[in-house]
Amino acid sequence: MITRFDNHDLSGRNTFGMKVSCACFIEYDSPEDLAELDIESLPQPVFHMGGGSNLLFTGDFPGTVIHSDIRYCRIVASDGDGVLVEAGAGVTFDDFCAWAADNELWGVENLSGIPGEVGASAVQNIGAYGVEVKDVITQVKCFDLVTRRELTFSNADCRYGYRDSMFKHAPAKGRYAVLSVLFSLSRAAMPKLDYGNIRAELPQGQEYSPAEIRRTVLRIRDAKLPDPKVLGSAGSFFKNPVITREEYDAVEAVAIAEHGEDCRVPHFALEGGMVKVPAAWMIEQCGFKGMECGNVAVYHRQPLVIVNLTGKASPSEVIAMEQRVIAGVKEKFNITLHPEVEHV
Numbered sequence: 167m168i169t170r171f172d173n174h175d176l177s178g179r180n181t182f183g184m185k186v187s188c189a190c191f192i193e194y195d196s197p198e199d200l201a202e203l204d205i206e207s208l209p210q211p212v213f214h215m216g217g218g219s220n221l222l223f224t225g226d227f228p229g230t231v232i233h234s235d236i237r238y239c240r241i242v243a244s245d246g247d248g249v250l251v252e253a254g255a256g257v258t259f260d261d262f263c264a265w266a267a268d269n270e271l272w273g274v275e276n277l278s279g280i281p282g283e284v285g286a287s288a289v290q291n292i293g294a295y296g297v298e299v300k301d302v303i304t305q306v307k308c309f310d311l312v313t314r315r316e317l318t319f320s321n322a323d324c325r326y327g328y329r330d331s332m333f334k335h336a337p338a339k340g341r342y343a344v345l346s347v348l349f350s351l352s353r354a355a356m357p358k359l360d361y362g363n364i365r366a367e368l369p370q371g372q373e374y375s376p377a378e379i380r381r382t383v384l385r386i387r388d389a390k391l392p393d394p395k396v397l398g399s400a401g402s403f404f405k406n407p408v409i410t411r412e413e414y415d416a417v418e419a420v421a422i423a424e425h426g427e428d429c430r431v432p433h434f435a436l437e438g439g440m441v442k443v444p445a446a447w448m449i450e451q452c453g454f455k456g457m458e459c460g461n462v463a464v465y466h467r468q469p470l471v472i473v474n475l476t477g478k479a480s481p482s483e484v485i486a487m488e489q490r491v492i493a494g495v496k497e498k499f500n501i502t503l504h505p506e507v508e509h510v
């Protein structure tokens with residue numbers, strides 16, 4: 167079934183809580199419905215959204231917002247401990263994680279609590295606590311809005327990187343509507359506990375179920391991240407910069423000049439000599455943690471997050487805060503932060 171609303175209010179459909187609308191909103195609940203849709207006749211441009219948890223609407227959207235309501239989750243094959251699960255794009259990703267934990271299937275427990283939907287997870291390559299969804303994605307079934315045909319991309323076709331995939335870049339950007347995702351989960355225990363707070367809360371060498379790890383992850387996230395139902399945000403606003411060793415040495419020199427020889431810059435060495443530095447650390451070093459300006463703030467518990475403090479923030483206020491943080495980090499460390507949140 168296709169549902170259409172004209173001049174639709176998007177306030178409840180973006181976790182930032184931006185009070186914006188779109189000229190037309192279309193929801194479909196089957197691939198056949200999408201295939202029947204006369205896209206060219208709709209107000210342009212056309213944008214496919216999920217749960218709106220990684221978006222900053224910069225104003226009213228003049229075109230059509232499309233949303234998938236394809237919701238199902240089923241085991242399609244199993245071989246020994248390996249289990250292939252297909253989930254519809256409109257399934258809330260955390261419901262899928264809960265379903266996997268309830269069925270004692272391993273693979274997505276560390277990704278529990280990430281807002282948004284299954285379709286977007288494959289676009290974004292969501293990640294948390296040492297796991298990225300690409301680790302368990304086998305195939306992504308899509309509808310090509312140009313050729314009007316269904317097609318299936320393998321994991322390799324998707325060209326996954328850090329919070330990145332081919333779906334986020336031309337010529338694929340905006341062309342494919344994700345219909346469903348095929349995940350490769352496992353009945354055999356494969357806990358990933360060697361990451362940050364999980365390591366502290368769940369010592370290695372003991373046995374845990376996926377449900378126990380899920381509960382722990384949800385608890386850690388609750389303590390650290392704002393609940394979008396209470397405080398609007400789009401999660402991490404900035405990507406963690408991946409920089410060269412020379413750039414890292416310069417960042418370290420700034421930190422040592424300020425805090426002394428014992429100062430340690432948190433970082434992860436990557437393949438190829440690159441270094442990933444937490445943007446949150448850089449933002450905090452600039453004194454922005456907890457900074458408020460009008461209706462927006464840099465979240466006091468996690469400076470990577472910009473929040474809609476009063477629920478009344480306008481897109482321009484969020485953008486002003488974004489620019490202020492980018493300029494501050496550039497001035498202090500000579501590193502340019504890039505937003506993870508997509509501006510629409």
Ligand SMILES: Cc1cc2nc3c(=O)[nH]c(=O)nc-3n(C[C@H](O)[C@H](O)[C@H](O)COP(=O)(O)OP(=O)(O)OC[C@H]3O[C@@H](n4cnc5c(N)ncnc54)[C@H](O)[C@@H]3O)c2cc1C
Nearest residue numbers: 216217218219220281282283285286292293343344400401
């Ligand atoms: C409090 C909070 C915490 C967060 N924590 C994390 C975290 O730990 N790790 C992490 O990786 N992210 C995190 N995020 C970001 C966000 O949850 C993810 O990016 C999520 O995948 C976005 O899903 P969505 O359904 O809301 O997609 P949207 O924000 O609506 O869209 C994101 C992108 O996906 C595209 N898209 C959506 N659905 C489809 C579809 N069916 N077909 C084609 N394209 C589609 C959109 O066009 C857009 O480009 C967090 C966000 C919040 C608010």
